[in-house]
Amino acid sequence: MTTETQKPHDREGRGLRLVGVLLGLTVVSGIVDAVSYLGLGHVFTANMTGNVVVLGFAAAGAPGFSTTHSLVSLGSFLVGAVAGGRSGRRLGTGSRRTWVRIILCAEALLVGATALVAHLAPGRTGTVYTLIAVTAFAMGLRNATVRKLGVPDLTTTVLTMTLTGLAADSRLGGGQGSRSPRRTASVVAMLAGAVLGAWLVLHHGLGLPLLVAALLSGVLAVTASGRE
Template sequence: MTTPTPPVRDPESRGVRLVVVLLTLTVVSGLIDAVSYLGLGRVFTANMTGNVVVLGFAAAGAPGFSVPHTGTSLACFLLGAVAGGRVAARHRTGSRRRWVRLTLAAEAVLVALSAAVAFVRPYTEGTLYALIALTAFAMGLRNATVRKLGVPDLTTTVLTMTLAGLASESRLGDGTGHRPPRRTASVLAMAGGACLGAWLVLHHGLGIPLLIAALASGVLAVLASGRE
């Protein structure tokens, strides 16, 4: 009698599903934008929609905003996105799991470097630019990867369309709503990360929230799978 061959488990499915990974990264985005906006001179390094608006404020001479700071963030974000696009092109036909983990490991290293700078040399102009550059590059790299992954409603940094979908497709809208738990979880994740980040910045400085963000990305780099 022939013994049946056990099914081969898809290696891409090993680890934490991408939905959970991206929701956790949304919390990390809230942390990083709390650090950047509250601690780095009213500039965003994860949310580029807000950053473009801030750049407009700064260009008009509104007090409390800086063209050099915001311009540095935008430039480094774009460089990170270019790097993310190149990584995606190289790994597109290979293992999705390996690609995601590689990108998350790079993000963890960049954010960890920013945490180290914040701990070692706080409150200097050079530190401010270093933190803006490192975190914006990391977020550009991540956003390019998330865009290529194409998981619906989980961009990790922007909620405008998520909120529009929740409202327009609800029972009060056209009634065609789908994936409301995912969308709601994304909004709560961003708000929770921002709240935690703001509290940590206000009471403990910039280093600790950045370290938490780096650790979260690092753990996901080890555990992420390649399946949605």
């Protein structure tokens, strides 16, 4: 009896724990935003906080920013989040590991498709909008899933509250600093992704960094467990 009841739990725990998976996805976010901001006309497709600010710049007529690009990104992200919310309600009641793996496989396929488009039709207006729309949709899908998972301090795309918690809960801020390693790792992961993504964009164009992001998401999908 004990053996039988342990089997589902053991299957759920096999693979890379969710903390590691979410840190890996934070690296992917840095790569995706490096591609979108540096290569798609100063727009974010993972970090919607920055994108709202960029939309404000564009609406005010600041040079180098596009209202259309920002609106496409925001709209696609929201559609992806809706899809992620519905998927979470359907899949989230079952195996956590299976749910996470399905969503990350979808992300890998979507981002992989953008890498192919960027390679086959570089520089075209249609390519720019396709990359913005599809990567933003993929990030919305993932963000809705991460939100429902509720792993503390690992949102994978936004660091403002992570940095706030890192400072406010530190010993200097009068706290215990108990989550400092996780929060610091999240910041480092985002920075590493941004550095890698920016270097790849500047030296190899848009296709390769998107391919790297897709492959990393795919590896995380295959290895993710359901445990934190």
